[in-house]
Structure formats: structure tokens, C-alpha cells
Amino acid sequence: MKCKFCKEQARIKLRSYNLRLCENCFQDFFKKRVRLTIEKFKMHSSGDKILIAVSGGKDSLCLWHVLDDIGYKTQGLHIDLGIAGYSEKSKEYVLKFARDNNFNLKIIDVKEELGAGVRELSRIAGRVSCGVCGMLRRYIMNREAEGFNCLATGHTLDDEASTLFGNLLNWQEGFLRRQSPVLKANESLKKKIKPFCLVSEEEISFYAFICNIGYISENCPLSKNATSLFYKHILDEVEEKMPAAKLKFYKQFIKKGYFKGTIEEKLMPCRICGYLTVSGVCSFCRLKEKLNEARV
């Protein structure tokens, strides 16, 4: 098995591209695709710093690694969600990675800021933990992105394709309209970019392995029954039977801009903090109110 490009021994096989590559050529191929994704979707062109949300998993740590390697100025943001037996370990991986690479990292501790971790917050909010966790992360990332040109997340092709599948299955017009590799800045909402939206988790695993990037490999213990994981499993089955199905599915959706014409929900600034929301007070401020009531 020879590398398609250099004809040396190929150790990596990418079914969706019908490509066999050696480790060196794979790295070049991978980095080039991330760079082209950033250029194609006009994610970031200036010399400004990108804030990268890093969880400690392979996707976000590899994203940080690649973006720095390509030549972007970066800073990491880690949110410690206070999930016992999971968050400590995640943070350790992030700290080690930042230290080893001499990268700038800021850590926000949810327990310090709100007095409770995600598990307890979800009980107080009366909502499923994945919902509360997503809301918290979006809010904090957006707040911490103040002063940055954009906020990058490690969303992969697998994430995007399975989210698209779930949104279509439930005809979530709002989500379908907004699902995009780039979310432009809008009043209090900062620009968000997904430079990994066209690369698969399998490719990222190869990259992590080659670059010797350590990461937390377990799923969050609170996400066991998450619908998002079920949708991922479904699309994995499709990809297994039809290589490149995810890539075609997602790329064509983005290219065609379906659902862009559907009616947009009106957002307004939160009365308390100014964050854009559908109701008068945003979910984050409502959670804080509930926390105060619970403490009285």
C-alpha cells in the first residue's frame, strides 16, 4: 500500500476520499483542508487572535494544535463544568497540552462562578443536563470572546452532519436556517467559526495520534442517553455503508443554502445582561435567578 502522493509506505486509509497516505502526507493533507475551509467560508483573514473553546477532547485540542501550526494567533478557553469524575480529568488534559505547547489558556470555573456544577444546575433549572450545559457553554464562550475577532469551536463533520440529520428529522426550521460553518457577529453575539466542519473525527484521531496529542477519550457521563449521540450512531451506519455520505450530505446542504428563506425568529437583548434571547430574560440570567431563589 503506497502513499498516493510520495509513494512511500502508506499507513492511513481514508475511505471517504479513497486515499491512502503516509503519515507526513496525511498531516499536510489535513492541515491544507483546514486552511482551505477557513478561506472558503471566509472564517478569519486578519492577524487578530482566535479564541478556541477547548474541552479536553481530541477535536478541540487538535483544532488548537492545527490553527497554531497553520500560523494563526490563538488563545484557549476552557470551561470547567464541575462534573465530578470527568471535569477534573478534562481540565488536566487541557492544562498539560497548553503547558507542553506554551499556549495561552484561560479557565472559567462554573462552580466558582455559579456555586454549583452542571449536574446540580440542571436539577435546579429543571432541565436535562445536556440542555443546561450547552446553554452555559454558549453563554460563557460568547462572553469571553469579547475583544477577539472570532470564537472557534471543534465541531466536526460528524457533529455537523448528525445535527443536520436531527434537524431535518424534526424539521427544526430555525436550526436549519442557522446551521452554518460561520455564524456572523450579530449585536451581542460574537462571530463563531467551525474550521473542522469538513473533516471527520476519524481524520482527527489520526492527526492526534501522529502529533502525539493526549486527550480525554470518554464521553461525558451525563450524555449517555443524549439524542445527539444516537444521531451520530445513525450517520455512522450510513457512512459505513456509503463512504463519503456525510461529506456530500453536509456540503450540498451548505452549498445550496436550503431553508435560508424561512421566517426568522425575532431575538431581543436580555433585560439583565444584553445577550440576545427570544424572551425578555436570557436562560443564563434566569438560571442565576433560580439559583438565588434556591439559596434564600
Add this chain to the structure above:
Amino acid sequence: MKCKFCKEQARIKLRSYNLRLCENCFQDFFKKRVRLTIEKFKMHSSGDKILIAVSGGKDSLCLWHVLDDIGYKTQGLHIDLGIAGYSEKSKEYVLKFARDNNFNLKIIDVKEELGAGVRELSRIAGRVSCGVCGMLRRYIMNREAEGFNCLATGHTLDDEASTLFGNLLNWQEGFLRRQSPVLKANESLKKKIKPFCLVSEEEISFYAFICNIGYISENCPLSKNATSLFYKHILDEVEEKMPAAKLKFYKQFIKKGYFKGTIEEKLMPCRICGYLTVSGVCSFCRLKEKLNEARV
């Protein structure tokens, strides 16, 4: 377990409706839903006869049974596709059903008409058998529907939802635009209706069992690797995890009329037979030409 309606013992459980029913109430429920589907989508209102395509499987035989029972005038059309070890058996079930119920039936024999069965025709056409078979059936059904108000097929909710999934996965705009419970008559194309589009194959199985309808239960031996069966399997997994997912997915798609605005492919009458086609000569006439060449 008591029947939701009559409080007698319930033997049938419908997860998508969270309903438990006895056999009698289930039959009423089932027939009512088919009747309401016909009315809702304005499928057929006159006293004219409906031509029903019957394969010998449970869906089409049950459709024939229900439509007659509801009070529609019907005639059956069976196409013998000449698939050795399968078509004979399918035809036997159709013949027995028509005889037992004293229903009118017309049989078209592909081997008699074209000199070869689907397996050989697919070889001559150089196309996969499911493609050739579908083309033949659509053409013959349409031709035989001359003089009828409409042609009914046994497409079920499972068929429609999995077709929709496949069309979305591949963003087949043309198919997405046309997928509908009713296809209006258009020049040489007759009106086509799918009265079972909102009922599941599980419900149809219960109906067949209660009404003692015998049918061929094997899949066609030529369809083993059919993509359509794979999509069905995928949506079965979704339904298993999320009861009523198929119904919501399909109903919302129909209600919202997504993709209706996409650009329509221009159809023109076939130079030889007048059947609407995208090219000058339709696939059926091209197959006949190839058959003639093969025989010279």
C-alpha cells in the same frame, strides 16, 4: 390491557399513537385513517373506479381490501415480472385473493410482452435490476390506468419516510419536489395516489392478520442489496428509539411543502409512445430498442 375505545381486552399496541386496541376497534381505527387520508389529500371523490397496483405483498393486497371495504369501486392490476422463483408465487397470492373476494383483476406478463423477465432485461439494459423493474412498473401501470380516474399504489408510511430520508441524504431536489401523497395527472401521466402513506407496515400487518389476508412475505431476491431497504432499516432504528418519528417526519414535510419552489426539470413526450420523459425517447422504448438490437 384494555382497549382505549370499548374497554374490552386489547391485543394490539400501537406505539406511535400510544394506543392499545382490541381487534374490532383497531379495524375501525385503521379504515377510518385510510378514509381520512384519501379525503384530506383529495385523492378520490367520484364514484369512478380506482386501479390498484397489486404485487402480492401485504401492502397492496391490504390496500385493495380496505378500499373495497370503505366502498370504493376497484380493479386490480398485477404485473408478472418474470423473476424465477418469486413472480409465480406472488401471482398465486394475487389470484387467490381476487378469486376469494370476487374482485376484478388484470394481469400483465412482462415476459410475454417483452420476451424476457426483469433479470434478463436488466442485463440487456446494463442497469441494476431495481432500476429497470421500477421503470417497467411505472410505465405499465401508467399505461394500464387509461380510462381510470386514478392509480393507487400500496406505498406505506415506512416507504415514504425512508424515501424522504434517502432523498434528503442525497439532496435529490427533483424527487423531493415531487414526493407527495398525490401526483396530479399531467399530460400522458395519470393521477397517482398513495392512500397508505400515513399508515405503518406494522399496522398493515395487524390488518392482514385480522382479515386473514394471505400474501408473499419474502423480499424480492433481486433487491437484497437495495439502498431502499437500507434506508428503511435506518428509519426503523430511529422509530424504535423515538416512536412516531416517521409519522412526524413525513407529515411535517408534506404540510410545509419544502422544496416545492425548486427548479423543475422539463419533461417532454417520448417521440415513440408519448410518455413524458426527460430525453427524446423514454426508458421503456429505449429498452425495447435494445431488445430488438439484441435479437438481430
